[in-house]
Amino acid sequence: MKRLAAVLLTLTFSSFSFAADSFKVCWSIYVGWMPWGYGDEQKIVDKWAKKYGIEIDVVQINDYIESINQYTTGAFDACTMTNMDALTIPAAGGVDSTALVVGDFSNGNDGVVLKGYDSLKDIKGQQVNLVELSVSHYLLARGLDSVGLKEADVTVVNTSDADMVAVFPTAGITSVATWNPLLSEILTMPGANKVFDSSQIPGEIIDLLVINTEVLKNNPKLGKALTGAWYEIMATMSGSDAKAVAARTSMAQASGTDLAGFEAQLASTEMFYKPADAVAFTRSDALKTTMKNVAEFSFAHGLLGDGAPDAGFIGIETPAGVFGNKGNIKLRFNPSYMQMAADGKL
Numbered sequence: 001m002k003r004l005a006a007v008l009l010t011l012t013f014s015s016f017s018f019a020a021d022s023f024k025v026c027w028s029i030y031v032g033w034m035p036w037g038y039g040d041e042q043k044i045v046d047k048w049a050k051k052y053g054i055e056i057d058v059v060q061i062n063d064y065i066e067s068i069n070q071y072t073t074g075a076f077d078a079c080t081m082t083n084m085d086a087l088t089i090p091a092a093g094g095v096d097s098t099a100l101v102v103g104d105f106s107n108g109n110d111g112v113v114l115k116g117y118d119s120l121k122d123i124k125g126q127q128v129n130l131v132e133l134s135v136s137h138y139l140l141a142r143g144l145d146s147v148g149l150k151e152a153d154v155t156v157v158n159t160s161d162a163d164m165v166a167v168f169p170t171a172g173i174t175s176v177a178t179w180n181p182l183l184s185e186i187l188t189m190p191g192a193n194k195v196f197d198s199s200q201i202p203g204e205i206i207d208l209l210v211i212n213t214e215v216l217k218n219n220p221k222l223g224k225a226l227t228g229a230w231y232e233i234m235a236t237m238s239g240s241d242a243k244a245v246a247a248r249t250s251m252a253q254a255s256g257t258d259l260a261g262f263e264a265q266l267a268s269t270e271m272f273y274k275p276a277d278a279v280a281f282t283r284s285d286a287l288k289t290t291m292k293n294v295a296e297f298s299f300a301h302g303l304l305g306d307g308a309p310d311a312g313f314i315g316i317e318t319p320a321g322v323f324g325n326k327g328n329i330k331l332r333f334n335p336s337y338m339q340m341a342a343d344g345k346l
Helices: 002-013 034-041 044-051 064-072 083-091 135-146 161-167 182-186 213-218 220-237 242-254 259-267 275-283 285-300 336-342
Strands: 022-027 055-060 078-082 097-106 110-115 127-130 155-158 175-179 192-197 206-212 269-271 315-318 321-323 329-333
Touching (some): 022 034, 022 064, 034 044, 034 055, 034 220, 034 242, 044 055, 044 220, 055 220, 064 078, 064 083, 078 083, 083 135, 083 206, 083 285, 083 329, 097 213, 097 275, 097 336, 110 135, 110 182, 135 175, 135 285, 161 175, 161 182, 182 259, 206 213, 206 220, 213 220, 220 242, 220 336, 242 259, 275 285, 275 336, 285 315
Parallel strands (some): 022 055, 022 078, 097 329, 127 155, 127 175
Antiparallel strands (some): 078 206, 097 206, 097 269, 110 175
16 A cells, blocks of 8 residues: 555654644535534634643644545644544554544435436446545445445546536536535536445544544643644534534635535534534444444455554544454543533533
């Protein structure tokens, strides 16, 4: 895996600032992560950073995978990503990472679209444009399995999320797998039919704020500030008053849609607006099972590194127990900061 080799090489020559007063967080456009942009714009993140005597720079990066790569190489202390990508990029690259905030799970926000066909079975023999080895790839595999097909029955074409909308209308493109807001935009195009989505595998594609474990250990104030800011934003945007509508409208515009379009995306997202709900989800046995499934998919696709002998090579720590190698834990689901928020102790 050239990508992982490059990451490991970079890590050899770079070091994280484990004890500092200034930190950097990156995020990319997605309905479940738009609150970070809003929180930055409205100075909510700044307010919580000042409360704990630190500085937090929130940076939007347009290319999702690039944002995770930059986090992995130490350019950022925390980054938004899915559970699978947290395992296959930073964790597989040797960076011990913690899911600080479990924000939501996709409940229809990720989907497979066919042009001119309305059944997933019709995908057999087609090319599928997607971000290879991402959650879109995982979604496709789960969908194919549901209709008795295998990945060998299609041809995956690696396509950047930045290019997905432009690619779909072109001649010869018959199928894509992607996420919102790209998915919603593609579905407005002639002949586009959604044939499978994440609501058919609820709780498996999870959206996180991931933080470097050593940075968090040495700077708990950063964990408290980020978690506190997140749940203030959640409280603001989840209401029905004018302030909540203004917040959602701002997020909609920033993601390239209108309020109705953004709320449609929220409707297919199981947002954990209350920290107690996020804690309950994180503590569930189901999370450990999901991560086992994700690890097995990742291993089958060579995403756990060239030296990985099995799906359990990288230990994944959850409140329900560890899946994989307890001596090589590189991904942790730690609900303690979300519990502080639930208890009003931030």
